């Protein structure tokens with residue numbers, strides 16, 4: 001097992017694990033940024049730095065790296081790579097070398113993002129990069145543009161690869177209605193990536209062209225328009241939350257169903273109503289990020305309706321998740337706890353999004369901590385919990401070893417409690433007026449104790465995450481052998497040995513007529 | 524055997540149509556009733572001022588109650604299933620009934636209509652309130668705002684200017700026409716439940732209805748640069764008389780400045796939008 005073999009690997013499982021390692025490293029860095037921000041906010045006035053720019057750079061790095069360096073690569077890089085070929089009974093992906101290229105590009109992107117800390121004027125333009133500030137700041141906007149472009153490109157070529165793989169490489173007998181929900185979800189996510197990433201690429205290229213090459217796309221004094229950027233940016237970045245949401249809810253379906261040994265409730269409703277509905281609606285709701293940006297009134301009202309309608313596919317998926325538990329047989333393992341945690345966190349996050357769909361209500365709460373609390377519930381923490389659920393769930397498969405249940409559960413409870421303390425409090429002070437992206441809250445002294453509570457909560461939650469990561473590292477090195485199918489799941493990835501060899505199965509698998517990834521059998 | 528199968532399919536088909544018909548009628552009826560009810564009071568009260576801040580409070584409260592109910596419902600059902608489905612033997616598997624095709628469709632269509640009616644109901648309420656926020660009463664004080672890094676600069680119709688202090692009379696709706704000389708900013712007045720971005724090259728607006736004398740914080744809600752979090756000001760609401768007196772004084776000062784041909788300076792320059800307190 002030498003390093004060169006890993007770097008030049010074209011095996012989808014190893015590519016996946018490279019994605020996992022890179023994205024967890026990104027998560028650690030972005031997590032440390034979160035703790036620095038929380039430390040800074042623990043008192044009014046300067047706490048650990050007297051220079052607001054430092055805070056802004058941490059916030060930029062936290063947001064951009066969490067989304068582009070951690071969640072999207074972990075979900076569409078690690079899980080998609082590791083699971084999809086195994087779930088559809090394929091030896092590998094359709095284009096293994098393209099796959100290797102995508103993980104290399106991902107590493108280039110992550111390294112570029114981390115260079116933020118070593119250049120004299122790091123970007124301070126938030127992960128959204130809105131002009132005019134991004135075109136006049138002394139911060140390095142080009143760094144932001146290139147990071148986004150490279151990570152976006154890595155993801156697009158992954159998308160082409162997986163769509164082809166699922167279309168052409170399914171084992172005989174695996175029809176479309178026998179695909180794992182996770183596979184469907186990932187396909188939906190990649191369709192969205194392929195449609196929308198180019199728009200993001202355009203947006204971030206144009207700000208750098210404005211800043212460095214003298215164009216005027218966004219400068220009204222020279223005939224440009226500032227709002228155009230926001231439209232382009234969110235035309236991608238709203239669908240991007242579904243690029244995160246779809247695979248993460250897919251992981252939750254897999255974990256929940258396996259550990260409850262119960263078929264996914266109303267499979268076709270989830271696939272065609274839930275996933276299909278989201279893919280269809282994803283591109284018609286971006287204006288809800290621009291409710292206070294000065295958009296035309298009719299657009300704000302129109303997209304209020306489409307945004308509220310997102311509740312339909314998402315609601316169907318929630319019904320299915322809960323329905324799957326009905327008369328099931330639940331083992332409360334660590335991955336199951338995380339998956340159930342997602343159900344509750346996502347419930348809170350989803351419901352608190354309903355007021356944010358209504359433009360008149362957002363006139364007060366937009367750009368406040370209410371929004372920050374809401375999206376951490378619905379995406380940041382729910383997504384991270386599902387990534388953790390998935391890593392624990394497939395840990396025996398990709399490492400061949402077992403993690404420690406006790407420490408797994410300790411980690412879960414710390415993060416679950418910590419997250420609720422932090423993000424519930426955020427929503428609470430947000431409704432009372434605390435604006436987001438504030439280095440200091442001198443005008444809101446009444447929130448100091450709430451901020452201190454959040455800082456304490458963040459430490460607890462960070463500790464929980466750290467315990468989980470340590471648990472994996474130790475488990476991968478010293479854990480007891482796990483066996484091929486510790487959860488008793490009929491899904492195909494559990495039919496091969498742990499860890500699966502190059503090529504996945506000694507002889508290609510074929511499935512029986514009555515096989516289904518969720519047909520649990522007593523035994 | 525074949526005919527029996529066909530008969531079964533036909534039965535299912537009928538059942539389906541019946542389910543669809545019933546649910547759609549119920550859902551649309553509910554949504555329609557809800558939206559007309561929501562739109563009702565708005566028209567009857569068109570003559571007096573609809574204070575959006577009050578409307579915000581009541582709609583917010585209502586939506587929070589709604590989502591709390593839905594949330595508790597979901598959470599209780601989930602918790603109950605979790606509790607009642609604990610695995611008791613190692614080789615146990617779930618025993619949930621298999622859905623018949625008709626009930627699978629029912630379980631899809633019925634929730635769709637329920638969610639859709641909640642959505643439309645919420646949208647209708649939100650739209651009514653939106654119109655209150657966007658229709659500015661004709662009898663109003665109109666002030667121009669130019670935001671910049673890092674101050675709020677107000678210009679009154681008669682040319683009087685202030686910085687970081689918007690002084691207004693109680694009882695009169697105030698409208699801001701906003702633009703920016705550099706980056707994006709957002710004039711947020713938490714007490715009046717309103718904000719809107721200001722930006723170069725476009726004019727945006729907002730209005731609010733101050734009723735009692737008092738002071739209200741203005742704070743910037745759109746990231747605008749390094750000192751974003753210090754970009755604050757105040758709305759100062761004075762009684763009508765005090766406001767008139769203040770305005771008179773400003774006007775004389777302005778006139779005096781004009782006759783001596785001094786360059787126009789902001790009549791009232793409050794402290795620049797604050798600085799870090801500790802060092």
Ligand code: HEM
Pocket residue numbers: 031034035037038059060062063064066067071126127128372376379380381384422435436437438439458461
């Ligand atoms: C692990 C615990 C986490 C803590 C304690 C935390 C904390 C914070 C804080 C304090 C802010 C800044 C609020 C402000 O000044 O406006 C923030 C912003 C943000 N966080 Fe997190 N966060 C965490 C995890 C995550 C995760 C997992 C994601 C993944 C998507 C994420 C995504 C974001 C984004 C996108 C922003 C907004 C950045 C911006 O305003 O440009 N966070 N978070």
Ligand SMILES: [Cu+2]
Pocket residue numbers: 237238241286288289
């Ligand atoms: Cu969005």
Ligand SMILES: [Cu+2]
Pocket residue numbers: 707708709743744745746747748750751752754
């Ligand atoms: Cu600002």
